[in-house]
Amino acid sequence: MKTIQRGSDVIITVNKADLNLLDTLDCGQCFRFTATADGGIEGIAMGRLIHMSQTDTEVTIYDTTVEEYHAIWERYLGMDVDYASIKQSLVFDEMIAKAMEVAGGIRILKQDSFEALCSFLISQNNNIPRIKGSVRKLSERFGNKLGEDMYTFPTVEQLACARKEDLQGLSLGYRDDYILDCVARITGGELSLSQVATAEIDEARTMLRAIKGVGPKVCECVLLFGFHRLEAFPIDTWIKKVLEMYYPNGFPAAAAQYAGVAQQYLFHYQRQLDNAVSR
DNA sequence: CCCCAGGGTAGGG
DNA sequence: CCCTACCATGGG
Numbered sequence: 001m002k003t004i005q006r007g008s009d010v011i012i013t014v015n016k017a018d019l020n021l022l023d024t025l026d027c028g029q030c031f032r033f034t035a036t037a038d039g040g041i042e043g044i045a046m047g048r049l050i051h052m053s054q055t056d057t058e059v060t061i062y063d064t065t066v067e068e069y070h071a072i073w074e075r076y077l078g079m080d081v082d083y084a085s086i087k088q089s090l091v092f093d094e095m096i097a098k099a100m101e102v103a104g105g106i107r108i109l110k111q112d113s114f115e116a117l118c119s120f121l122i123s124q125n126n127n128i129p130r131i132k133g134s135v136r137k138l139s140e141r142f143g144n145k146l147g148e149d150m151y152t153f154p155t156v157e158q159l160a161c162a163r164k165e166d167l168q169g170l171s172l173g174y175r176d177d178y179i180l181d182c183v184a185r186i187t188g189g190e191l192s193l194s195q196v197a198t199a200e201i202d203e204a205r206t207m208l209r210a211i212k213g214v215g216p217k218v219c220e221c222v223l224l225f226g227f228h229r230l231e232a233f234p235i236d237t238w239i240k241k242v243l244e245m246y247y248p249n250g251f252p253a254a255a256a257q258y259a260g261v262a263q264q265y266l267f268h269y270q271r272q273l274d275n276a277v278s279r
Numbered sequence: 280c281c282c283c284a285g286g287g288t289a290g291g292g
Numbered sequence: 293c294c295c296t297a298c299c300a301t302g303g304g
Contacts (some may be wrong), residue, residue: 028285120285127284130302173300178287215287234284267285 001079003066010069012059016084021054021106027106027268031119031132032139032153045111045195046072047144067198070141078107086230086258095246096255096262099269106227106264114186115153115245116226120218121178121211130171136180137170159183185211197227204229223261233259238270 002013025033025041032042040053040060050073051062061073074080087104091097122134124256128144142154142162160183167176191211196204204227208219216235223232233251235243243251255262 123284124286125284125299126286126301127303130284133302171301172300173302175300213287217286221285234285238285271285 003069005066006060007019008063010066011063012061012069012079013057014054014059016054016056017104018087019059019077019079019107021059021077023103023106023268024077024109026266028128029221029264030090030109030111030116031135035198043148044139044146044152045109046076048072049146049150076110078110081107083261084108086261090255090258090262090265092252092254093246095242096265099262099265102272103265103268106268108224108264109229110228111226112153113222113226114156115196117182117193117208117211117222118153118179120221120225121182121213122172123174123221124175124178124213124215124218126175129277134171134175138167138172141166141170156183157184158195160187175213178211181212185196201229201231220260223276224263230254230258230260233263236267238264238267238274242266 005266022035022041025043030043030045032045033041036042036051036053036101038053040062042049042051044050050064053060053062061069064073087100090100118138119131119135121191123131125193126134138149139151139153140149142158143151145151159179161182162180164176164180167179170176182191186193193206199207201223204223205219208214208222208248214222220232220234223229224234251259251262
């Protein structure tokens, strides 16, 4: 990808079919981005603000440098991953091919694992606007201020002092206990996220499932979105529908290595179909 | 009043 | 292994 500095912005030449920023940042894998009035998208990730826009051929990241792009955003946005070859390996039937046509611009972000873990603890039996609200309020209360109404997601250390009463008013509901258990396990040394990062996938699953509130679905989301384990396969209500309708005999084993990527394409495609019908 | 939301847990068959 | 009630909260 060609990357150049233009004034205070960085321009990256990309094909929108292989990288769709709006789809990627608004498909439910992260909860800290919002569309801007100018048609772009902005949010907070990796402890920083980022404001971007996209045309059919170019991504613009505002107020940054090529150095910062290579140091932070290239990796975060998954620009360093060869999606052309991943997608090629996933074309094994008509359904996935169609989903890829519609949603093939989605990439799996490389998010901070602690943020992803907390976010998907909050996500259970919840909807995306409310998840976003809770994550924002959690950041406002415990994170660092970057600007007006802009706060970083708290670190484990910043959440370590939180008591149950400190989590009131964040719309967490009963999920406040899950956050507390998660933080206690990390600070207490029972759980090491760096060990999860390097462990075999099934061992990583066992470690994460020990946290209260981490069941099969949340666990796979954390592995996929927080640890970039592209073989993790979250089964939510949408994917359950897809599996029942199109894969009654199970998801193709040939897709196993990148099942999570395929899952995102199918998730986005199915959700879009359903929205089109109900509209 | 109902229902649902990118589910999970506890408890009982 | 299965099934079910229940879990806070807010929006439709």
